[in-house]
Amino acid sequence: MPENESLSPRTKGSNPLRIALFGFGTVGSSAARILLESQPEGLKLTHVANRGVARKKADWVPSDVVWTEEFDAVLDSPDVDVVVELAGGLEPAGTWVRKALATGKSVVTANKKLIAYHGIELEKLAAAHGGHLLYGAAVAGGIPVIPGIEHGLAGDRFDRVEGILNGTCNFILSKMEQGAEYAPVLAEAQARGYAEANPSEDVDGFDARAKLSILMRLALKAEVNPEAIETRPITQVAAIDFGYAKDLNCTIRQIARAERVDGHLAATVGPMLVPLQSPLAWSKGTENMVMTTGHYGGEVVFSGHGAGGHPTAVAVVSDLVNLAHGSKRIEVASAPATITTELEVPHYIRFLVNDRPGIVARIATLLATEKINLNAILQKPNFPLDRLPFVITVEPCRTSALRRALAEIGKMECLLELPLDMQILEK
Numbered sequence: 001m002p003e004n005e006s007l008s009p010r011t012k013g014s015n016p017l018r019i020a021l022f023g024f025g026t027v028g029s030s031a032a033r034i035l036l037e038s039q040p041e042g043l044k045l046t047h048v049a050n051r052g053v054a055r056k057k058a059d060w061v062p063s064d065v066v067w068t069e070e071f072d073a074v075l076d077s078p079d080v081d082v083v084v085e086l087a088g089g090l091e092p093a094g095t096w097v098r099k100a101l102a103t104g105k106s107v108v109t110a111n112k113k114l115i116a117y118h119g120i121e122l123e124k125l126a127a128a129h130g131g132h133l134l135y136g137a138a139v140a141g142g143i144p145v146i147p148g149i150e151h152g153l154a155g156d157r158f159d160r161v162e163g164i165l166n167g168t169c170n171f172i173l174s175k176m177e178q179g180a181e182y183a184p185v186l187a188e189a190q191a192r193g194y195a196e197a198n199p200s201e202d203v204d205g206f207d208a209r210a211k212l213s214i215l216m217r218l219a220l221k222a223e224v225n226p227e228a229i230e231t232r233p234i235t236q237v238a239a240i241d242f243g244y245a246k247d248l249n250c251t252i253r254q255i256a257r258a259e260r261v262d263g264h265l266a267a268t269v270g271p272m273l274v275p276l277q278s279p280l281a282w283s284k285g286t287e288n289m290v291m292t293t294g295h296y297g298g299e300v301v302f303s304g305h306g307a308g309g310h311p312t313a314v315a316v317v318s319d320l321v322n323l324a325h326g327s328k329r330i331e332v333a334s335a336p337a338t339i340t341t342e343l344e345v346p347h348y349i350r351f352l353v354n355d356r357p358g359i360v361a362r363i364a365t366l367l368a369t370e371k372i373n374l375n376a377i378l379q380k381p382n383f384p385l386d387r388l389p390f391v392i393t394v395e396p397c398r399t400s401a402l403r404r405a406l407a408e409i410g411k412m413e414c415l416l417e418l419p420l421d422m423q424i425l426e427k
């Protein structure tokens, strides 16, 4: 939005903003609850739209709120000022949001996928038609990371943004920290409704990379396709890795991290070793955490509930309150950017082998061929020799060199599975 553009007169006058909720699910119903219970000044819920709307009707919603499945009629209606899109996914949410913005309405959404893939186009559309697009709930649910970066830290310039952006992975990994294995913890996460029947979006890192791409644009001013961000799944992490991580004064978390290093932009998502003294290690269960590193202000940590109906709806309603009070979003002067996968960082490599003499020597030789220095070798006692896990940590080395070495190491017959390689965060 151009910085000097003022909000529509309705938002500043005595008439409340008339709000249509699209999607009455977990977040939509919570947003309705908050709007109706707290009655924030300047906001009035007028419509709830959902498919099969009859089964959605709730007796705590006043009778003057219109329940409908006619989305287009609401979008065409002059009696709606703001569409709150809480259905999720790229379509039909994208079509609704485009249409709302094209008719001069404002849109509030929690839809990270839509914003990650189409946010720039949609912001331009909003600006062209005098509306506003706010998506404070799209990253880290109820934690005000986006307004924090856009407003609270507008005076700084960021070198790095990193964090725990997926509550499902954090639930799984912080449970595994207590000794459980991946499969039963995933099953528990599914039983509690934290993980989908197909958990790929979460455990493979796709959800976190969509959120990271949004943070990269806002904090690092870098426009990237989420798919250009390398992701690694958490699925190969085992309980034994937490034991070895502890020996290294670390734990393991799914980290989404982007930074500018030596003029290059690096970004990656995956399980990483996090030092126990890092705030990132303190986040447990479904919590989210984001750390920004400002050039002037240093580190700032945001933490709290990254998901859930009420916390996420608080972020949605906060966007609405800001709209009603005429707060402006700050224009982000971002530019397309290319991501490098070449980093120089230390790594943790866990092997599972059928033991025999000379394995470590051979691995050390293959690493040395790529000029990679061993740092430590860790082997816990009491494992069967035909299924022996052990760990090698290496000093900071280039990603490409480690990949070449691991490709050669991967050919060794004694390996029972491909080595698990995780970056070790240095602070």
Ligand SMILES: NC(=O)c1ccc[n+]([C@@H]2O[C@H](COP(=O)([O-])OP(=O)(O)OC[C@H]3O[C@@H](n4cnc5c(N)ncnc54)[C@H](OP(=O)(O)O)[C@@H]3O)[C@@H](O)[C@H]2O)c1
Residues within 6 Å of the ligand: 022, 023, 024, 025, 026, 027, 028, 049, 050, 051, 052, 085, 086, 087, 088, 089, 091, 092, 110, 111, 112, 113, 137, 138, 141, 306, 307, 308, 309, 312
């Ligand atoms: N839940 C969270 O903790 C959380 C956190 C951060 C962000 N978000 C984001 O918030 C948004 C909503 O998530 P949610 O958890 O509230 O989802 P949800 O519980 O599945 O609710 C989505 C609602 O939208 C309706 N809907 C979906 N597709 C529709 C379609 N094509 N036509 C009409 N209605 C449709 C659904 O109707 P049916 O009942 O018929 O399926 C449902 O009522 C998503 O973008 C999500 O990524 C959620």
